[in-house]
Amino acid sequence: MDQVYLILIGTGIIMMLLAFFLQKKTPDDAVALSTQRQTDKAETEKSLQRLSKQFKQEIALLSAEWQETRADLLYEIDFLKKKVEQLEQQWNERAAQAQTAVSAEQKQPTGALxxxxxxxxxxxxxxxxxxxxxxxxxxxxxxxxxxxxxxxxxxxxxxxxxxxxxxxxxxx
The missing domain is CATH 1.10.10 (Arc Repressor Mutant, subunit A)
Known part of the structure; x- marks a missing residue:
């Protein structure tokens, strides 16, 4: 029975030593985990800043392209308006010429061809x-x-x- 007590005491001492070592490792793991979290947080913030910067650059590029396209369209609209005015003027001139020709034909005698x-x-x-x-x-x-x-x-x-x-x- 003495041996049983000795085995129990030895097992108790081993358990205490294990608990002591585990307790020591846990704070180190917690520190390492905390440091890793801070590192991950810093990397995430850097990634978000880079992403934000890229978005701003792309928005600036798209805005510039949009302004250029808008300017081109306004130029084309102006050109087409001028072209329509020219065509209307030509149409009116030809209509006047046709009217003059019709009135000239009506004035011609309808005698012999x-x-x-x-x-x-x-x-x-x-x-x-x-x-x-x-x-x-x-x-x-x-x-x-x-x-x-x-x-x-x-x-x-x-x-x-x-x-x-x-x-x-x-x-x-």
């Missing part, structure tokens, strides 16, 4: 006569266009106008 217009009308009548002549021979509109050196659309237009004219005469 000039010789040039007579020649054109005769050429058109001859062309139309030739189209209908080839059609009576049984040629298709494509073949008529090839023979006369005309477009298929022109031949179709001639036939369409002739049909409308015939309908108009039949109604009368």
């Amino acid at each position: 000039p010789a040039e217009e007579d020649v054109d009308m005769l050429a058109l009548r001859e062309r139309y006569r030739r189209v209908f002549e080839l059609s009576r021979e049984g040629l298709s509109p494509d073949e008529i266009a090839k023979r006369l050196g005309a477009g298929r659309g022109e031949i179709d237009l001639i036939f369409t106008l002739a049909q409308k004219n015939e309908r108009g005469l039949a109604d009368a």
